[in-house]
Amino acid sequence: MTNQYHSSIVKKHKTLPARVMQFSTPHGNVLTPAFMPVGTRAMLNYLTPTDLKAAGSEIILGGNTYHMLVAPGMDVLQAVGGMHRFMGWDKAMLTDSGGFQVLSLSKKGQICLIDEEGAHFKHPITGKIIHLNPHTSIGTQKIIGADIIMAFDQCTPETGGREAALAALDRTHRWLLLCKEEQEKNPNSAYGLRQALFGIIQGGSFRDLRDTSTEFVVNLDLDGIAIGGEVIGFDMPKTAEIIDWVRPMLPANKIRYTMGVGLNPQDLIDVVAKGIDIFDCVAPTRNARHGTLYHGDLVERDGWLAFEGERISIKKGLYAKDDQPLMQDCTCYTCQRFSRAYLHYLFKEGLIAYFHLASIHNVHVMQMTCAKMREIMLRDD
Ligand SMILES: [Zn+2]
Incomplete structure (x- = not known):
């Protein structure tokens, strides 16, 4: 296997924006459309890696940065050589940056302060303060060692209106620049394997904000592009509309990822028809x-x-x-x-x-x- 990340178009649909893409990672190639089963805490509930492979899974979402910091902690993951070895998964893996947890934990009223410096959590058992920011999120994802890592973002809530969406977008963009800087220092994991960095388009349900965010993310020329926000995957007609807004601005040869889509099989079909390649739920x-x-x-x-x-x-x-x-x-x-x-x-x-x-x-x-x-x-x- 090659120590690189590369994505290309294999075949386009005759009439729809749907396509088959291939991307290569140090843990194997993936053909899209590809669904990523989610193992937020370094395990898939009730499923072994053998079960996942038997279903045809070539990539999983194998752990969330926030949860992995809480347990088992980075010293454990580093000692055992990273998440692939830890959870017995030898194919491609993506990790989440912790951005979504920032939103959901703050909603649940758990101690989570978010400011320009990032998010500050209290460890649920030790009480130790955990700082998640662009620097620590990327650093943590380097120790986790996934093949695709995500920029640390502020997920846009659907309840705050335009002002909240704009604030989340501005902060996400500032943090994205810092994530890119961190990644450029060393694009490899702690184990020497090339990691791809995806940026996340925010902007809630506002077209002009989605346009601004798409332009910003695309101009940074990252390895792949995700479309995020609480609305994505939750409200499918709106999700489809947002994809239609941003798709004309997206580069054809990069993987497009809608985060949190996959409540039903039909949801996958609907976003692929709009030109999306990967999704998790x-x-x-x-x-x-x-x-x-x-x-x-x-x-x-x-x-x-x-x-x-x-x-x-x-x-x-x-x-x-x-x-x-x-x-x-x-x-x-x-x-x-x-x-x-x-x-x-x-x-x-x-x-x-x-x-x-x-x-x-x-x-x-x-x-x-x-x-x-x-x-x-x-x-x-
Ligand atoms: Zn069956």
């Missing part, structure tokens, strides 16, 4: 845990794809004697071997096996959806 595993399982058909229509179906709420009594698999055409381990009746039983009894089998299915459906989109575009002449 905790929803597939969280839904599985709560008994909500993806169910539907991947239907090709007019040269593109739709996920037609409804979710299965496995706790419902109607599945108690249902001998069918969760989803007829699903090739996952769970659907190949077990019935809805069995999963219903495991769920009702609170048996641990349920969480494993259900998570396998939900992540597999997301990856099948990506594989199908790639297949359509690659065969399309």
Whole structure:
């Protein structure tokens, strides 16, 4: 494997802005569209690296900077040679900068002060103050050692109006310059492997702010570009609209990442149709845990794809004697071997096996959806 990061277009869709991209990392190549299962705390709930690979995952979001600083801490990660080795994942990995946690922790009323210097947290157990700023966020991500690292940003809340969106955007831009400076000192991880740095476009739901932010981020010529903010992935019609605003300004050969998209398989299809390449979401595993399982058909229509179906709420009594698999055409381990009746039983009894089998299915459906989109575009002449 080469110690470099490089992205290029493999194939464009005939009519839509959708495309198949390839990017190379020191931990292997990734073909897009690619869904990244989320292991915020250096583990995927109920899934092993073998399960993730069996589903077709080539990249994961393998840990959040804030959580990793809290536990196990950077001295542990550095001692064991980084996050890939620590969690037994040898393919590509992206880490979050901690920006989103700054927003969610401050919302939950936990001690988190945010100012121009960054965010200041109190360690939940030791009480020690943790400073997250562009310098420490990038430094921490170098010790984590992911292949793609994210600029430290201030995620835009949807509640503060234009003033809050503008303030978050200005600060995000100032911090981005510092992140880039830090990255240029040494583009490699603490283990000597090349890391790609992605910048994040903010601007909330305001078109002029999104335009300003896009221009700023694109001009810095970073390795890839993310579209962030609380609205992304949460409000899908608005997400699609925002992508349409910014897409004409984005360079064609760089990876585009919508952060937090993937509540349903159809959400992936919708953003890819708009020209997005990668995305992450905790929803597939969280839904599985709560008994909500993806169910539907991947239907090709007019040269593109739709996920037609409804979710299965496995706790419902109607599945108690249902001998069918969760989803007829699903090739996952769970659907190949077990019935809805069995999963219903495991769920009702609170048996641990349920969480494993259900998570396998939900992540597999997301990856099948990506594989199908790639297949359509690659065969399309
Ligand atoms: Zn399945």
